[in-house]
Amino acid sequence: MYDTIIVGAGLAGLQAATTLSAAGKDIVVLEARDRVGGRVENIALKDGRIVEMGGQWVSPGHEKMHALIDAQGLQTVEPGDGDMVLRLGGKAKKIHVEQPAAQDDLSPFEFSDLGQALLRLRRLARKVTDNPTWAAANDRWLGQSLQQWQDVNLRTEGGRRYFARLVEKALGIHPEITTLENALQRVSTGVDLESYVVTSGGVRQARVVGGLAQLTDEMARGLGDRIRLSTPVTRVEHAEGHVIVTCEGGDRFEGSSLVLTTPPRLLKTIDFEPDLPAERYDMADKIPAGNVIKAFLVYDEPWWRDRGLSGQMSWNEGAMRITFDTSDDEHHGILLGFFEGGEASGYGKLSVSLRQRIFEEAIERAFGPAPRKPVDYVDRDWLAEKYTQGCHAAHFAPGLWTAAGPVIGQPLGSMYFAGAEYASTFNGYMEGAVRSADAATSAILDVAKSSEH
Numbered sequence: 407m408y409d410t411i412i413v414g415a416g417l418a419g420l421q422a423a424t425t426l427s428a429a430g431k432d433i434v435v436l437e438a439r440d441r442v443g444g445r446v447e448n449i450a451l452k453d454g455r456i457v458e459m460g461g462q463w464v465s466p467g468h469e470k471m472h473a474l475i476d477a478q479g480l481q482t483v484e485p486g487d488g489d490m491v492l493r494l495g496g497k498a499k500k501i502h503v504e505q506p507a508a509q510d511d512l513s514p515f516e517f518s519d520l521g522q523a524l525l526r527l528r529r530l531a532r533k534v535t536d537n538p539t540w541a542a543a544n545d546r547w548l549g550q551s552l553q554q555w556q557d558v559n560l561r562t563e564g565g566r567r568y569f570a571r572l573v574e575k576a577l578g579i580h581p582e583i584t585t586l587e588n589a590l591q592r593v594s595t596g597v598d599l600e601s602y603v604v605t606s607g608g609v610r611q612a613r614v615v616g617g618l619a620q621l622t623d624e625m626a627r628g629l630g631d632r633i634r635l636s637t638p639v640t641r642v643e644h645a646e647g648h649v650i651v652t653c654e655g656g657d658r659f660e661g662s663s664l665v666l667t668t669p670p671r672l673l674k675t676i677d678f679e680p681d682l683p684a685e686r687y688d689m690a691d692k693i694p695a696g697n698v699i700k701a702f703l704v705y706d707e708p709w710w711r712d713r714g715l716s717g718q719m720s721w722n723e724g725a726m727r728i729t730f731d732t733s734d735d736e737h738h739g740i741l742l743g744f745f746e747g748g749e750a751s752g753y754g755k756l757s758v759s760l761r762q763r764i765f766e767e768a769i770e771r772a773f774g775p776a777p778r779k780p781v782d783y784v785d786r787d788w789l790a791e792k793y794t795q796g797c798h799a800a801h802f803a804p805g806l807w808t809a810a811g812p813v814i815g816q817p818l819g820s821m822y823f824a825g826a827e828y829a830s831t832f833n834g835y836m837e838g839a840v841r842s843a844d845a846a847t848s849a850i851l852d853v854a855k856s857s858e859h
């Protein structure tokens with residue numbers, strides 16, 4: 407009998423397993439896929455170069471992720487300079503993106519202006535989640551663009567400039583393109599804009615050279631044969647201090663406790679005995695997965711850089727609305743783009759070559775004609791992935807996180823829940839996955855310690 411059985415070898419499962427086994431606990435990790443990492447995945451292009459199909463950007467406030475990356479000695483890179491192309495209502499314009507944007511760029515007055523605005527935004531986010539009736543009564547006002555709110559609420563030019571950069575980095579979208587309501591929802595489900603400011607080094611996001619899956623691979627190596635791949639869990643029988651887990655094919659594992667790290671929407675794919683309380687399924691249903699196809703278009707050079715462009719665009723229409731330059735050197739030009747939202751489910755039904763064509767056309771509209779044809783294209787439709795069923799992460803309807811958060815994350819007897827969607831901070835992000843795993847393991851270790859006394 408194991409001390410703890412962990413279901414899922416994504417970041418949350420690997421972190422939980424590493425902590426518990428370092429504490430001397432006998433554990434096993436059951437993973438449905440034939441690889442570890444879950445929503446963190448490297449794949450090789452035709453020429454052997456690596457691109458990241460899942461989680462990739464680590465932000466300044468993501469302290470636990472930075473610590474894990476540093477502990478493995480992995481190197482990070484930050485986005486380059488250049489103009490970003492913004493398109494609104496059919497009109498394109500260029501915005502100069504300067505990196506880095508350190509807080510010392512701001513005068514004390516501008517800095518306090520920014521601080522006040524962030525405080526106001528956080529208070530509003532709390533109001534919207536705590537008071538859905540107020541939110542419903544003010545839905546028109548909440549529907550204004552974040553830019554409009556920013557222009558009214560920040561008095562200084564520096565404060566506004568910095569606020570726009572923060573939003574771009576933290577939410578991945580320009581304030582002109584998103585609504586105040588959307589921004590408040592993201593803030594209330596864990597995006598911590600303040601931490602981007604307090605961390606010296608400005609608002610830069612980083613990615614790991616060679617891909618973040620090196621981290622999950624390394625964590626898995628440390629766990630060795632405690633991880634069982636291609637072992638989907640189908641049934642969990644649970645009682646106080648005793649769980650029995652059955653997998654496809656009939657293998658059974660017994661343990662004193664269980665950490666379940668599958669995304670909440672996959673709860674219904676497991677047969678629980680006794681069944682989970684109805685509100686858990688209710689909540690999981692009310693938290694639909696996001697819907698994103700992540701795509702990479704590869705050229706033999708980053709030609710947009712010669713035009714002073716950063717490779718980043720933000721569009722408020724069409725299939726491909728956000729792109730970034732993720733080229734590692736001057737010999738290859740790699741553009742990352744997302745097919746997002748309602749459209750993504752439609753594009754998932756198209757052929758890969760048609761999706762490539764749509765990506766190419768969007769790029770040409772934004773950056774002008776490419777000098778040569780792309781040399782490679784890959785994409786991943788996360789909605790079609792049996793053991794994920796959507797991404798980046800779940801979307802909470804206004805008010806739902808306040809109600810759902812405390813419910814869905816609560817342990818049920820000896821069964822603990824961890825993963826990006828269970829995190830109270832950085833919900834939906836890799837940092838949230840790691841933090842929620844730490845919360846689950848410290849609860850398990852506390853119980854173990856108190857039963858020793």
Ligand SMILES: Cc1cc2nc3c(=O)[nH]c(=O)nc-3n(C[C@H](O)[C@H](O)[C@H](O)COP(=O)(O)OP(=O)(O)OC[C@H]3O[C@@H](n4cnc5c(N)ncnc54)[C@H](O)[C@@H]3O)c2cc1C
Pocket residue numbers: 413414415416417418419436437438439442443444445446459460461462463464637638639640667668669672675676698700788793794796797798799824825826827834835836837839
């Ligand atoms: C396209 C995309 C881009 C993203 N970009 C970013 C980013 O830039 N920055 C960021 O911070 N986050 C990003 N994210 C989110 C981030 O990847 C996730 O929040 C994080 O990786 C989730 O980790 P997790 O361990 O909670 O869940 P998962 O990684 O989903 O792990 C759950 C594991 O459970 C396994 N599993 C499922 N069902 C079963 C079963 N029945 N039996 C056994 N195992 C099972 C799955 O195979 C999986 O390995 C992105 C996600 C996607 C998809």
